Amino acid sequence: MDLSFSAADQAFRDDVRRFLDTALTERLRTAGRLSTSVYAEREVMREWHAALYAKGWIAPGWPVAYGGCGWSVSQRYIFSIELARASAPGLSPMGLGMCGPVLIGHGSAEQKAFYLPRILSGEDFWCQGYSEPGSGSDLASLQMRAEVDGDHFICNGQKIWTTHAQYANRIFCLVRTSREAIPQRGITFLLIDMDTPGVRVDPLIMTSGEHVQNQVFFTDVRVPMANVVGKVGDGWTVAKYLLEFERGGTAYAPDLTVRLEKIRAMAQTERAGDGLRLMDDPAFATKLAEAGSEIAALEFTEHRLMSTLSQGGSIGMMSSMLKTRGTELSQRLTELALEAIGPWASPFQPHATMPGGPVPHHKAPNDPSPIGPDHALPVMAKYLNDRAGSIYAGSNEIQRNIMAKGILGL
Numbered sequence: 006m007d008l009s010f011s012a013a014d015q016a017f018r019d020d021v022r023r024f025l026d027t028a029l030t031e032r033l034r035t036a037g038r039l040s041t042s043v044y045a046e047r048e049v050m051r052e053w054h055a056a057l058y059a060k061g062w063i064a065p066g067w068p069v070a071y072g073g074c075g076w077s078v079s080q081r082y083i084f085s086i087e088l089a090r091a092s093a094p095g096l097s098p099m100g101l102g103m104c105g106p107v108l109i110g111h112g113s114a115e116q117k118a119f120y121l122p123r124i125l126s127g128e129d130f131w132c133q134g135y136s137e138p139g140s141g142s143d144l145a146s147l148q149m150r151a152e153v154d155g156d157h158f159i160c161n162g163q164k165i166w167t168t169h170a171q172y173a174n175r176i177f178c179l180v181r182t183s184r185e186a187i188p189q190r191g192i193t194f195l196l197i198d199m200d201t202p203g204v205r206v207d208p209l210i211m212t213s214g215e216h217v218q219n220q221v222f223f224t225d226v227r228v229p230m231a232n233v234v235g236k237v238g239d240g241w242t243v244a245k246y247l248l249e250f251e252r253g254g255t256a257y258a259p260d261l262t263v264r265l266e267k268i269r270a271m272a273q274t275e276r277a278g279d280g281l282r283l284m285d286d287p288a289f290a291t292k293l294a295e296a297g298s299e300i301a302a303l304e305f306t307e308h309r310l311m312s313t314l315s316q317g318g319s320i321g322m323m324s325s326m327l328k329t330r331g332t333e334l335s336q337r338l339t340e341l342a343l344e345a346i347g348p349w350a351s352p353f354q355p356h357a358t359m360p361g362g363p364v365p366h367h368k369a370p371n372d373p374s375p376i377g378p379d380h381a382l383p384v385m386a387k388y389l390n391d392r393a394g395s396i397y398a399g400s401n402e403i404q405r406n407i408m409a410k411g412i413l414g415l
């Protein structure tokens with residue numbers, strides 16, 4: 006079995022490296038390196054999105070007809086590896102990775118023609134309105150109502166945990182258009198403009214102090230019926246289609262591999278000028294080695310998926326497996342990174358990092374010089390933010406239920 010990339014793939018990798026060398030400005034690389042979240046801060050995302058769009062590389066996974074790159078599955082994987090190696094900032098996935106693919110799969114010709122170019126250019130910024138208080142894991146119990154009034158719906162209800170709603174000009178929502186005995190029926194997938202009268206966004210602050218999530222309230226919001234994606238009452242089919250992209254659209258191993266290397270480098274540095282290096286502690290070295298082999302196993306699983314996809318197969322249940330392993334290993338790395346920096350985890354200094362959103366209750370000190378080495382700055386906030394990885398996009402317990410039923414037949 007030959008696991009190396011072909012000569013053509015290696016030439017592609019060199020092309021990508023050449024592009025990243027120039028397109029990733031010092032500001033963008035610093036933002037990527039000091040990032041505390043899976044997303045970069047809004048202005049950084051805007052700048053990086055514009056650079057990728059100008060190059061024609063903003064939506065590698067989309068079909069060429071809609072603005073995709075026409076890359077093979079392995080080229081897309083190589084692109085992920087190179088982005089991780091170059092510390093490229095993370096982009097918001099709600100438009101490019103979720104709404105776009107859903108519109109390509111289920112949208113009308115008019116919806117595709119109108120929305121897709123705006124997602125590509127960055128003119129539209131989307132957020133996801135699925136979860137409600139009491140309807141997260143049990144999503145089908147959602148209550149936000151949409152009642153017909155002529156050729157419009159009147160929407161009332163609340164969404165919660167809505168990432169980036171404070172920036173988004175559009176939201177895709179699951180709404181209840183009828184009450185049926187089976188709750189999955191009577192749900193509709195609806196596109197709503199955030200500037201429609203009656204939409205209100207309230208911030209939710211994360212444990213890291215960052216404002217990335219929100220609650221969104223809808224009071225008598227009028228939405229054209231033309232904004233339904235798929236059929237009225239058939240939103241559950243569309244919602245499930247989207248979740249496959251949300252859970253499986255990410256290659257985890259490239260980013261995890263780069264982060265593991267960084268932790269190894271941190272552990273090889275003296276922490277307190279006493280000549281002691283954490284890497285010399287066999288217990289820590291063992292934990293690092295264990296994480297390394299689990300990441301390698303995940304990487305092989307991703308390669309296996311690449312092979313399935315390149316033969317025309319679909320991701321299916323594997324999205325649950327990758328989401329679960331990817332987020333668990335990510336959390337493990339945040340713990341190892343904390344151990345590696347030791348006391349440097351204590352200072353609260355968002356002004357010295359690149360938070361994923363504003364930190365409203367933080368005032369930079371008079372002397373804003375960072376405390377501790379550069380590599381230690383984002384570690385604590387990243388640890389806190391990463392706790393959410395096993396909750397969002399469907400909690401890992403729910404993924405295990407899906408695998409138990411779908412793969413093991415339990």
Ligand SMILES: Cc1cc2nc3c(=O)[nH]c(=O)nc-3n(C[C@H](O)[C@H](O)[C@H](O)COP(=O)(O)OP(=O)(O)OC[C@H]3O[C@@H](n4cnc5c(N)ncnc54)[C@H](O)[C@@H]3O)c2cc1C
Binds near residue numbers: 140406
């Ligand atoms: C940082 C962050 C960002 C998010 N962004 C968005 C967003 O942009 N848009 C959006 O719509 N939503 C978003 N979410 C919401 C996310 O999808 C939900 O939090 C998630 O689905 C869990 O739902 P819940 O919070 O209601 O928890 P609950 O469903 O109340 O679950 C609580 C606990 O019980 C467990 N549990 C529940 N049911 C079962 C079961 N049947 N079997 C075993 N265990 C179970 C869960 O695993 C969890 O541990 C975000 C969440 C977070 C934390």
